Amino acid sequence: MVREFPEAFEDHEVGAAIAATRFGYGARPQELLQIGNQPREWLLSQMISDPLPEALKSLPDSKDLLSDMLAARQKGRSSMRVYRQEARKRALNEAATHLAVSLNSPTPFIERLVRFWTNHFTVSMVKPAVMPLVAAFEREAIRPNIFNSFYTMLHAVVSHPAMLIYLDNVNSLGPNSVAGRGRKNPLNDRLARQLLEHFTLGEGSGYTQLDVRALAHMLTGWTVGVNNPATRGEFAFRDSWHEGNFKEFLRRTFPSAGVLEGEAALDHLARSAATGKNLSHKMAQAFVVDEPDPGLASGIFAGFVVGGGRADGMARGLVEAPESWVSEQRKVKSPTDLVLSVLRSLDVRSRSGRRILNAIRMLGQPPYQAPTPDGWPYSSLSWITxxxxxxxxxxxxxxxxxxxxxxxxxxxxLALDVLGPLLKPATHRRLRVARDEVEALALLYASPEFQRR
Amino acid sequence: MTAHTPYIPNRRTVLAGAAAATVIAAQGVKFSVAATPGNKRLVVVLLRGGLDGLALFPPFGDSDYSKMRAGLALPRANTDGGVLDLDGSFGLHPAAEDLLAFWSAGELVIAPAAVTDYRGGSHFAAQDALETGSAGGGSKTGWLNRAVGALGSATGKGVTVSDDVPLILRGPGNASAATPPPRPYRNPGFFRQVQLLYGDDTLFSSMIVQGERDRQRTTDTVTAEDVQSGRGADRAQFLPIAAAMAGKLLASDDGPRVAVLEADGWDTHWDQGAMDGRLARSFSGLASGLSVLASALGPAWKETVVVVASEFGRTVKPNAHGGTDHGFATSAMMLGGAVAGGKIVGQWPGLSDGKLDKTGGIASGFDTRSLFKTALFHHMGINGNTVATTVLPGTASAPGIPGLIR
Known part of the structure; x- marks a missing residue:
């Protein structure tokens, strides 16, 4: 017997549906009941769980992965070719495993936050050299830090071999350094540029090209160990590559201090109000609406500021902002959101994640393969052409x-179970009169309520 | 290879200001509709290519049947997997089992040896005769078009005529809408449902409409290739899709009242098969298409008459390629909730050598146009004089049959 469409919904039912849909990967059939009348608490309580689930702990770390690569490279070209093929397969398997973890997760809010930060700090398989590292990057730099201070996350990201390789900092030499002197264009400022433009302050926040250059100088020597057994496959600072002298950065003077210069610069950036505003705006875009209202962004910003720039504060600010809970669904799901939410509605669990990966790829968002360092766009219109x-x-x-x-x-x-009050009566009616179950199910997933968050 | 099947367009483009509109064309299956006043529905199903009527309604009671049909003969009625018995003399191909329900309900009339006044072996000329109503008239308008005119078109008169509208519906005063091409999708009705679902959502509805438009170009090409490569010889398989759409349109209160369904692929010169095979698949598509049509019409089925006809029949004896060549008479059907059926009409000329037509097909036992006239006069209620002088002139020898309509 099919249930009638309810005459009215309780407020908390709306909250539960939003919590599952907007902050998670959509509800499993019983999940709205489990969330019950405490949607905010359901989200906040997830923040005490370990963001690095057991299923990911046994995967190899980037040091091992890089050591394998260095070993293959030493053996010569043909062994490098074999390695690349293997690495590609392994990288896709790891990416798929991460998706399976997101699908199966009892803490979907964590998974959404992980995906937000991983996308914010994009390292993409599009660059073959980092292909083996992208999933390890998420495990090592992102996941452990989503409830940490933003500085900790930023430092983990910028010093991670995957990022150093991806944005070409591994070969950036100070023009006046021991190693760089006399070379043509020894400096590479891609990482510094991306740091200011995207990772922290944001475009148009008032920094200049001189600041980009100064930051690039401060980051010279930040590279990945190759020959030294102590740092092989890990972050290494090479003093002979580092640009000495003091730097003028963001109207401050940073004395010459080797690796500490870069750390000081990151610390300064991570505490800056402009950074908090840039990050808050992006988080609001990722979760709630393409053009965030000032109230929402400032709610997240308030969370960032408490404790001097905290990622967990932002998550809390997002949950606590009343603007996050408007019932209108203003975002279109990304392919990842869509595929995972369809599978969750079917109460599916996955081990390998390969089919999830293929589906998401087919819908235009190949996981860990964003085309540019700016990552996947948040705007709904990028996904609905x-x-x-x-x-x-x-x-x-x-x-x-x-x-x-x-x-x-x-x-x-099923539609009422997973969408609750987000389901429109007209859609419910259409599902009831669909000509068969397949059509009804297809219509449920194609419906605007399901396609949006 | 994915089947490229048609889908339904925005209903407004079908109905607005157009008395006749072809709606879909894909896989050799298409349907067209015309608006007329009143509640009576008339559907004409054209089986293009020359239907082997002997295979669809095997005359197992005829003592020459097994011998003459040789390898194409089906096992006798009442044997396991054999012909389904209708009246002790004629049977039904098991693949068309869906028709049995109409027969049992007294809603199906069969004319096992039906022809028009066309004599010859040209598909085109024979189809023209079937659609204009006469082989010799040289008429360039369709008899159904004239019938719609006689009923008084429900909408204003247009001017242009598209090639997509079949001849049977073509004529002056009836505008036609261009047809949206097919799309690669299994269930075309689904896209219509999606459009309805997106009605209120500006973003989604505009995108889906644009997407379909964009997709057309690609699909056009693919379909053309498909046709060229001769795929989909058993195209009647896709008839249920067109039937479902036509039925839904006809069922709606403000919808059209006349529809034409066309299915290619009946020209079975090679390997037509007996119990199974290409022709059996077509029968199954035809029968389930008619049954889908009935259910899509719902209560309106009671107001509906469907006439199924093909331009000519095929040789009784199989040819050297396991097929049959162009013959003469073939089976025609009339069915519907408004039909007083369970009857076989016309003469049965028999299958012995001396009784066959000079083509080697069945001789004439019935004029197909009698079924048309029955539907127009007794069912649609068109003035008898108008039928005789305007709609189907020169067919005095093929009168309507009063007892076939409830």
């Missing part, structure tokens, strides 16, 4: 054709 929408709808129909609602549930009931 005419062609992409057709592909989505076809994918929805395809998955509806090869699966069934869990526990013999009817599709209209």
């Amino acid at each position: 005419p062609e992409l929408l057709l592909e989505r709808v076809e994918w929805c129909a395809e998955i509806a054709g090869i699966t069934r609602p869990p526990d013999g549930k009817s599709v209209p009931d």
